[in-house]
Amino acid sequence: xxxxxxxxxxxxxxxxxxxxxxxxxxxxxxxxxxxxxxxxxxxxxxxxxxxxxxxxxxxxxxxxxxxxxxxxxxxxxxxxxxxxxxxxxxxxxxxxxxxxxxxxxxxxxxxxxxxxxxxxxxxxxxx
Amino acid sequence: xxxxxxxxxxxxxxxxxxxxxxxxxxxxxxxxxxxxxxxxxxxxxxxxxxxxxxxxxxxxxxxxxxxxxxxxxxxxxxxxxxxxxxxxxxxxxxxxxxxxxxxxxxxxxxxxxxxxxxxxxxxxxxx
Numbered sequence: 359x360x361x362x363x364x365x366x367x368x369x370x371x372x373x374x375x376x377x378x379x380x381x382x383x384x385x386x387x388x389x390x391x392x393x394x395x396x397x398x399x400x401x402x403x404x405x406x407x408x409x410x411x412x413x414x415x416x417x418x419x420x421x422x423x424x425x426x427x428x429x430x431x432x433x434x435x436x437x438x439x440x441x442x443x444x445x446x447x448x449x450x451x452x453x454x455x456x457x458x459x460x461x462x463x464x465x466x467x468x469x470x471x472x473x474x475x476x477x478x479x480x481x482x483x484x485x
Numbered sequence: 486x487x488x489x490x491x492x493x494x495x496x497x498x499x500x501x502x503x504x505x506x507x508x509x510x511x512x513x514x515x516x517x518x519x520x521x522x523x524x525x526x527x528x529x530x531x532x533x534x535x536x537x538x539x540x541x542x543x544x545x546x547x548x549x550x551x552x553x554x555x556x557x558x559x560x561x562x563x564x565x566x567x568x569x570x571x572x573x574x575x576x577x578x579x580x581x582x583x584x585x586x587x588x589x590x591x592x593x594x595x596x597x598x599x600x601x602x603x604x605x606x607x608x609x610x611x612x
Binding site: 392394396405406407408418419421422423428429455456458459462463465466467469470472473474476477478479480481482483484485 | 519521532533534535545546548549550555556582583585586589590592593594596597599600601603604605606607608609610611612
């Protein structure tokens with residue numbers, strides 16, 4: 359099954375930073391925080407770097423090479439989601455490149471929108 | 486001409502936040518800061534939200550709808566760049582969708598990489 363509806367309780371780790379990105383998730387109900395651990399050189403622990411509202415996607419890095427999650431996502435309420443099998447989607451995109459192009463345009467727009475939001479937050483944090 | 490090599494002195498505003506995005510720029514030499522004005526509700530003025538090193542692109546929002554620059558870019562040294570006419574590239578992508586798909590994958594990867602960097606910076610700024 360390529361897409362499956364699921365529910366999770368509050369405080370579920372839906373995707374994990376630096377892990378292979380195999381799920382694209384559409385949030386239907388509830389709220390999700392994006393968290394960056396600062397693992398590695400930084401000393402930051404679990405800083406909030408964004409949030410996902412109903413109707414938005416998370417795990418877009420599962421559609422973009424190198425297919426590794428760049429942050430973690432944790433539910434801050436009970437959530438209802440659609441989980442999409444990203445390797446299956448990626449295989450479809452390879453076979454039907456017109457579909458691939460159409461989907462990639464949407465994914466790129468979603469990432470750009472999140473970048474814009476993150477830059478605004480960074481500007482505010484540095485003000 | 487779709488692509489043109491140009492040089493600019495230090496402190497040139499190469500692209501301007503919120504303006505129609507018509508140029509994709511490949512930085513060949515020099516350094517560029519990405520700046521967010523905080524125009525609108527915020528009181529932030531010209532916060533640094535990223536930087537571009539030689540070999541990197543800026544103005545990727547000229548390839549992604551709605552084709553509006555999300556931040557400004559200012560040279561912090563004299564720079565040598567290749568300026569690419571984005572409306573021409575977008576027209577080519579529409580005609581040759583396989584090329585469009587290939588380019589969009591690269592643009593999406595560049596935006597994701599920048600998002601990752603910006604999240605790390607935001608995490609550090611909030612620590």
